[in-house]
Amino acid sequence: MCRILARGRESGSLMNDESFVKIGQFRDAASLRRRVARLGLDIPCDDAIWPGSDSPLSAALEIPHAGASFRVGNRWCVQPMEGWDGTPDGQPSQATLRRWSHFGQSGAKLIWGGEAFAVQADARANPNQLGVVDDDVDRAEAGLRRLLGALTAAHREAFGSCDDVFVGLQLTHSGRFCRPTGGLEPRIAYHHPILDGRFGIAPDNASAVISDDDLRRTIDNYIRAARIAHKVGFQFVDVKHCHGYLGHELLSAFTRPGPYGGSFENRTRFCREIIEGIVAACGGLSIGVRFSAFDQMPFRAGASPGNGGRPGPGVPEDISRYLPYVYGFGCNHNNPLEIDLAEPIAFVRMLGRLGVRLINVTGGSPYYNPHIQRPAAFPPSDGYQPPEDPLAGVARLIGVARDIKRACPDSIIVGTGYSYLQEYLPHVAQAVVRQGWADSVGIGRLVLSYWQLPADTLAGRPVQVKRICRTFSDCTTAPRNGIVSGCYPLDPYYKASPQHEKLVALKRQGRKSPH
Numbered sequence: 001m002c003r004i005l006a007r008g009r010e011s012g013s014l015m016n017d018e019s020f021v022k023i024g025q026f027r028d029a030a031s032l033r034r035r036v037a038r039l040g041l042d043i044p045c046d047d048a049i050w051p052g053s054d055s056p057l058s059a060a061l062e063i064p065h066a067g068a069s070f071r072v073g074n075r076w077c078v079q080p081m082e083g084w085d086g087t088p089d090g091q092p093s094q095a096t097l098r099r100w101s102h103f104g105q106s107g108a109k110l111i112w113g114g115e116a117f118a119v120q121a122d123a124r125a126n127p128n129q130l131g132v133v134d135d136d137v138d139r140a141e142a143g144l145r146r147l148l149g150a151l152t153a154a155h156r157e158a159f160g161s162c163d164d165v166f167v168g169l170q171l172t173h174s175g176r177f178c179r180p181t182g183g184l185e186p187r188i189a190y191h192h193p194i195l196d197g198r199f200g201i202a203p204d205n206a207s208a209v210i211s212d213d214d215l216r217r218t219i220d221n222y223i224r225a226a227r228i229a230h231k232v233g234f235q236f237v238d239v240k241h242c243h244g245y246l247g248h249e250l251l252s253a254f255t256r257p258g259p260y261g262g263s264f265e266n267r268t269r270f271c272r273e274i275i276e277g278i279v280a281a282c283g284g285l286s287i288g289v290r291f292s293a294f295d296q297m298p299f300r301a302g303a304s305p306g307n308g309g310r311p312g313p314g315v316p317e318d319i320s321r322y323l324p325y326v327y328g329f330g331c332n333h334n335n336p337l338e339i340d341l342a343e344p345i346a347f348v349r350m351l352g353r354l355g356v357r358l359i360n361v362t363g364g365s366p367y368y369n370p371h372i373q374r375p376a377a378f379p380p381s382d383g384y385q386p387p388e389d390p391l392a393g394v395a396r397l398i399g400v401a402r403d404i405k406r407a408c409p410d411s412i413i414v415g416t417g418y419s420y421l422q423e424y425l426p427h428v429a430q431a432v433v434r435q436g437w438a439d440s441v442g443i444g445r446l447v448l449s450y451w452q453l454p455a456d457t458l459a460g461r462p463v464q465v466k467r468i469c470r471t472f473s474d475c476t477t478a479p480r481n482g483i484v485s486g487c488y489p490l491d492p493y494y495k496a497s498p499q500h501e502k503l504v505a506l507k508r509q510g511r512k513s514p515h
Contacts, residue, residue, distance in 0.1 A: 004244075006019055017112060017374050018332065019389070020150075020377075020378055020386070020389035021035055021389075023420065023421065023422040023423070023424065024422065024423075024470070025105070025146035025469075026424070029047050029424055029427045030043050030046055030047065030173075031296055032334040032421075032424050032427075033045050033452075034100065035391065036219065036391060036395070037390065037510060039389055039391060041252075041391055041392060041395035042398075043391065043394060043395050043398060043428060044428065044431035044432060044434075044435055044437070045427045045431055046162055046427045046428075046430050047341065047427070049338070049426045049427060049430060049460075049463075050430060050485070051457075051458070051459065052459070053459060054457065055109050055430060055458060056075065056118060056433040057075045057426070057430055057433055057441070057454075057457065057458065058074050058075070058458050059074070059075060059163070059271065059433075060072060060073060060074070061074070061075060061109075061110070061250055061412070061440060063166060063286070063412060064284045064355075064357060065166075065235060065236075065284075065340055065450070066284040066286070067482065070085050070235070071164055072109045072110050072166045072440075073109035073111075073164030073165065074108070074109045074454070074458060075429075075433050075439065075440045075441060076106070076107065076108035076109065076112070076429075076440070076441060076454035076458075076490060077108055077110040077112050077360075077414050077441060077443070078103045078106055078108045078110070078111045078112060078114070078116060078443060078444075078447055079112055079241075079360075079416065079442040079443060080113030080114060080170040080238065080290070080444075081099060081114070081116070081447075081448075081485070082115065082116040082129065082445065082479075082480075082487070083095065083096055083115075083479075083484060084090025084126050084478075084479040084485050084487070085128060085484040085486075086128045086129060086143075086375060087483070088127055088128065088133075089133050089136070090121075090124075090129070090130050090131045090132065090133035090136075090139070090140060091130070091142075091143040091146075092130060092143050092145065092146055092147050093128075094176040095266060095484060095486070096115070096130070096147070097146060097448075098493070100115075100147050100148075100151045100446075100449035101151065101154040101198065102153075102154070103151050103154075104150070104151040104154030104156075104165075104452050105200050105451055105452060106451045106452060106453070106456070107158070107454040107455025107456075107458060108185070108443070108448060108454045109164050109165050109166065109450065110165075110166050110414070110440055111151065111165065111167040111168060112170070112290065112360055112414060112442060113168050113169055113170055113238040113240075113290065113386050114147065114167065114168065114169060114238070114240060115130055115131060115147065115169065116128050116130075116168070116170050116172045117129075117131050117144075117169050117171055117172065117225065118130065118132065118133075118172055118173065119131065119135025119171050119172065119173055119218065119221040119222050119224070119227075120135075120173070120218065120221045121133045121134055121135075121179060121500060122173065122180050122185065122187070123173035123178060123180070123187075123218070123246075123425075124177075124180040125172075125174040125177055125178065125179055125245075126179050126180075126182075126482075127179070127180060127297065128184055128339060128484075129221050130143065130147075132170075132228070137317075138160060140228055141228050141232060144169065144228060144234070144356040144418050145230060145232050145233075147231055150186055151167060152167075153167070158455070159455075168233055168234055168236040168286075169229040169234045169236075169238070170236050170237070170238040170290065170474055171222050171225050171226065171237050171238060171239060171245040172227075172240040172245060172247075173187075173245060173247070173405035174187065174245050174246065175188060175193065175210075175244070175245045175246030175247075175248075175249050176188045176189075176192075176199065176201075176245070176249060176367075177245060177367055178197075182206050184199060184200065185210065186199065186201055186208050187209075187246065188201065188208050188209055188210065189210065189246065189249040189250045189260070189261070190209065190249070190253050191203055191208075191209065191255075192327050193321075193327070194297070194298050194317050194319070194322075195298060195368060198368070198467050200355040208464055209256075210246070210434070211261060212213045212258050212259060214326055215260055215270060216273075216428070218246070219270065219273050219274050220277070223277040223278055223281050223282075224279070225237070226278040226281065226282050226285060227281055227282055230282040230284070230285040234283055234285075235285070235286055236286035236358065237278065237286075237287060237288070238287075238289065238290050238360070239275060239288075240289075240290055240291065241271060241289055241291035241292070241360065241484075242291050242360075242375060243292060243364070243365045243366055243367075244292075244365030244366075244367050244368065246270075248291065248292050248329070248365070250267055250270045250271075250447070251267050251268065251271075251291070251292075251329040251347070252267070252295065252327055252329040253267050254267070254326040254327070255326060257258075257421075259364060261350070263284070264346065264507065266351060268347060269290070271347075271351075272350070272354065273289055275355075275356060276354070277317075279355065280502050286358065287355075287356045287358070288356065288359065288360060289351055289358070289360070289363075290305075290359075290360035290372075290414075291347065291359070291360070291361070291362070292329065292330070292364060292365065293330050293341065293361050293362070294328075294329070294330035294331055294339045294340075294341070294342040294344065294362055294363045294367070294372075294400060295329055295330055295331050295336070295362070295363065295364055295369075296316065296328065296331060296336050296364060296369050297316050297317050297319050297327075297328065297336045297337075297338055297369075297371060298316075298317045298323060298368035299314040299315060299317065299371070299385035299387065300314065300317060300369065300384065301313075301314060301315075301383070302384070302387075304385070310385065311384045311385060311438050312385055313384060313385040314369075314371055314384035314385065314386070314387035315387065316337065319336065320510070321358065327338060329343065330343060337362060339396075341400065341404065341407070342401075343402055343405075344404065345407045345408060346405060348404055348408045348411055349407075349408060352408065352410060352411060357410060357411050358411075358412050358414075359404070359408075359411045359412065359413055359414065360413075360416065360442065361397070361400060361401040361413060361414065361416060361438075362397070362416045362417070363397060363400065363417075366476065368384050370476075371383075371384075371386055371387060371388070371390070371393055372393060373417075373435050374417065374445065374471075375390035375391070375392075375393030375394050375397075375420040375471075376390060376418070376420060376422075376471035376473055377420070377470065377471050377472075378471060378473050379394065379473055380473040380477040380480055381480055381506065381507065382477075382478035382480050383473070383476075390471075391415065391420070394418065394420055394421060394428075396417075397415065398415060398417065398418075398419030398428075398437065398438075401413055401415040402432075402437035405436070405437060405438060405439070410486060412439045413440075414438065414439065414440045414441070415432060415438035415441050416442045416457070417438070418441060418442070418443060419443060419444060419445045419446045419471060421469065421473050422468045422469065422471075423463050423465055423468055425443070426457040426463065429441035445469050445471065446468065446469040447485075448469065448475055448485075448486060448491060449467050449469045449489075449490040449491055450464060450467035451492075452464075453468075464492075467488075469487065471489070472489050474488040474503060475487055475488075477506070477507065480501065481506050483503055483506075484499060486499075488500050
């Protein structure tokens with residue numbers, strides 16, 4: 001039986017979905033700690049949430065910005081979203097503006113990227129992704145002004161001022177997962193022996209591999225998008241390098257020839273050239289990088305006898321023919337289930353030398369090993385049952401962020417992977433920040449159902465248990481099947497929408513993603 005490793009140690013054995021205790025069954029933080037100890041994991045958890053100025057989460061965070069220092073009001077961060085709810089010409093819809101208003105109402109003072117914003121039309125992950133479409137810069141600028149305006153107006157109304165809010169825009173190219181018109185139109189960094197077959201890419205299809213010249217044009221488009229964001233008033237941009245998209249895939253382009261593949265220097269060239277171009281073109285605009293600090297081989301659903309037709313627990317693909325496995329960044333190539341942070345730490349240190357200190361640490365990809373990137377109790381339609389207690393995935397992400405922070409103390413580290421902790425998320429977030437394992441705690445899926453969690457915890461109000469994300473994964477199943485993303489189980493706005501009925505029908509049919 002395969003082992004799932006966290007920081008090189010066995011953690012949370014492979015199991016089916018009935019073999020772990022759901023978070024809602026824990027009576028208190030002590031119960032969670034006992035479960036964590038039984039699994040041999042390392043997740044700090046405080047007994048109580050400290051309100052107001054007593055909380056480590058309320059402490060200000062100093063971020064270098066525009067040649068000085070920007071004082072971010074607290075340690076909560078809203079992670080970037082991709083709602084599939086924009087317009088075909090890349091503009092925000094009312095649903096998009098509603099979500100951004102919720103970001104403003106959340107009480108979080110660091111808004112990381114807010115939205116995955118495509119730098120060019122053919123880079124979109126779906127036909128309704130926001131971005132620069134048809135090279136219409138003025139239209140893209142107008143849409144971003146509406147987004148930023150919705151967020152700042154909502155925050156100012158709820159909290160009186162936006163003086164301590166730091167808002168960014170995530171710039172992205174979807175690479176292998178481009179779907180600008182609905183069908184998969186991949187632009188890959190290199191041919192992958194497993195992912196190519198899984199996503200219908202012929203191994204001899206040279207045109208699918210993005211050329212060096214196209215990479216240079218893409219770099220120019222990242223810089224163009226950064227100029228738009230800067231003009232609109234965003235304080236930083238995120239040069240996205242995570243979750244299997246183009247920037248992330250280039251970090252593992254060991255087999256790619258030429259200036260953007262092979263050596264560490266070449267595999268990080270794309271990132272460096274974007275950053276250097278933004279610095280030259282946008283004085284005063286800060287830069288962050290959200291990156292997958294580790295990866296594993298693709299997983300698939302295993303056998304599911306007596307499981308009611310549901311997909312079985314995830315199992316890793318057989319890579320015995322491909323060892324050493326030179327298709328992952330931040331993993332041991334002789335055993336890609338084992339994390340190796342040597343290159344990720346070198347990457348963060350390189351970013352520091354470029355003046356980039358704002359780092360958001362995640363891992364894996366939702367397309368081929370989602371349990372790594374977002375631990376959950378329930379899989380999306382194209383996923384698999386948890387191959388481990390999801391607490392193992394939480395511990396893995398928290399531990400990697402901690403190890404990078406220790407190795408790169410001058411970097412400002414945002415941690416991810418907390419949503420599965422549910423009502424104990426604030427207890428763990430507080431302990432992580434208090435112990436210096438991360439500088440800020442990012443929340444993603446949970447914001448869709450309970451966007452005021454940061455404000456409630458900081459004000460000493462009780463957590464609204466009925467609004468907490470239970471990781472049902474409908475917010476992923478929906479877009480996998482062409483429906484806008486949202487919290488269909490808990491947000492009345494989506495529960496009452498026509499899309500909800502469509503989603504229910506799709507789940508009843510057990511329809512899989514077209515991926």
